[in-house]
Amino acid sequence: MPYAPKKPCRYPGCPQLTHQTYCKKHTQVMNHNYNHYQRPKVHHQRYHRGWPKIRQRYLRLHPFCEMCRSQGSFTKATEVHHVLPLEHGGTNDFKNLMALCKACHSRITAQMDDRWHQKRRAYHY
Template identity: 35%
Template sequence: MPIAPKIFNPHRKNNTAKVSVKQTWGNGRGGRPWRRLRIAILERDNYLCQCDDCTRLGLIKVANEVDHIIPLFKGGTDDETNLRAINSECHKKKTAKESRTKTKKKEGVG
């Protein structure tokens, strides 16, 4: 009598077809603590952009991101006093400006 081929069983303990992958979601920027902090900052700032330009010029823009006032690469932290609500366009400009100064410092040191 012929023998039936082995059938894949996803519940079998020694199933080698499944690769163990560490789930990284839930920690870091995408994790629950960051999401809660982000919402708290946006609510604290009434979902209004708090960037230097908007504050100085009195512009009212809806904020949809959270920005580190002192960037992490310069020693900033995730403390609420170092975070502010910011519009995505303003955030892109600020990040680009910080990237340029970071690159210039690296070039000047070497």
């Protein structure tokens, strides 16, 4: 299947063409700026340095989206969801984690109102 044509990097003054929003160099810059200036400080306390290893291990053990699998389709899991959010007393224990595809994780997050930092509640199955 053909790709869409490359677009200019959206970083001011960058002439690079890319399929993403930013070129590789400026993706790192923008991620750093987001994590440093826009993400709440408590995020760093909840998602400590060990989280990437926990996430990777869980995805290795659960390669398919658990929501899609319950509906009969097999979609690759790319994200790990906390059933009970860390800010509400949840843990990184495997019993509290769920492997999801991007679409299912976005849907659950929106249903929890988590993305807009409003009223938060756990999504129960």
